[in-house]
Amino acid sequence: MNKHEQYRLNQLGEYPFARLKKLLDGLTPNPDLELIDAGAGEPRLPMPTFVQPTLDAHIAGFSKYPTTSGNDFLRESIAAWLKRRFSLKNIDANSQVLSANGTREALFAAAHALINPNTETKPWVMMPNPMYQIYLGAAITAGGKPYLQPCTQDTGFAPDIDNISDDIWADTALVYVCSPSNPTGWVADEAYYTKLLALAEKFDFYVLADECYSEIYYADKPVGLLEVAQNMENIEYKRCLVMNSLSKRSALPGLRSGLIAGDADLIQNFSKLRSYTGPGTPLPLQHVAAAAWHDEEHVQQHLKVYRDSLDAFFKVYGGVIPAGSFFVWLPVENEEDFVKRAYVEQGVKLLPGSYLGSEDDKGINAGTGYVRAALVDGAEKAGVLAERLKRVAV
Ligand SMILES: Cc1ncc(COP(=O)(O)O)c(C=O)c1O
Structure with missing residues (x-):
């Protein structure tokens, strides 16, 4: 060979x-x-009307290095949005929030930051099937074993978590959830996230919710992973990470701006990885992103x-x-x-x-x-x- x-x-x-x-x-x-x-x-x-004037006002920022985790003003605007949108009592902009250049890179890097491939059997990384392909690429390149959860008409397009053996859960490192789902349109309800978080606690794995379509829904506003954790009295969001983005919410896919939030320990690991890979968001773009998180109109x-x-x-x-x-x-x-x-x-x-x-x-x-x-x-x-x-x- x-x-x-x-x-x-x-x-x-x-x-x-x-x-x-x-x-x-x-x-x-x-x-x-x-x-x-x-x-x-x-x-x-x-394009939202505030984009151009905000960019103009902060154009000089292109001559400065941004911080890799996002400057304070951006992380604070993200934390404020998370609080408003998901009724969170506490989310610390410093230790529980990071800026990302869109969720794509963050979803990919997550597996690399969070799973340990140096075990005798590779850990399972669960994901819906069909899925946003990044989860699969991330699991494989990070040294995990993809576990595909079929989302079919029979499951109401929910990734099955009811028929998985304890042995599999015990070897699971990370579960990707996509809610609302690309491509099926399924949305996790509170009961689903509650069950998954109870399993995460029992078997000690991480849950990564890709919520980048959270602001696009037909009838009811989708519930978020962090608010369910809070409702379960997991107020430090242990084992939870969420990713969200301005690409869909604000129709700004070219801005490449998103967020990572949740468990401070996981954020710290992530932050360490990012300090080596170095994907800082340019300062003028961070200002546009902060303006976007502040605006709901x-x-x-x-x-x-x-x-x-x-x-x-x-x-x-x-x-x-x-x-x-x-x-x-x-x-x-x-x-x-x-x-x-x-x-x-x-x-x-x-x-x-x-x-x-x-x-x-x-x-x-x-x-x-x-x-x-x-x-x-x-x-x-x-x-x-x-x-x-x-x-x-x-
Ligand atoms: C489910 C899902 N997650 C994440 C992304 C990545 O979006 P972005 O990197 O623009 O935030 C997409 C984009 O199509 C998506 O469909």
């Missing part, structure tokens, strides 16, 4: 968007229709657009409106075939569900038989999208 063959990176498949590009390579979208790109989860809403405006989009889509397409996120997860017979037809016949870009899943030990990829569409272009286009997809479906 060649000395390079066992690279952990070699165990990772191609990223879903690279696979999509290959799938559609050589095909032409219907030239008579305006292309609707519902493949990627990139919000396309007007634009968030409410965005929420209305997402709700109207869901209404417009489901009025035409039919089916059950997802509880959270701006994705719709549609059952189809053959997802790659459907995606190709949607592109060629109807000028619509979608993502095959199987690209967001992975085969489990039973050979089942829980994303098979679905396509994902992102409703990110407003209500009118969401309605048009539904009409076009209905035509593919028949």
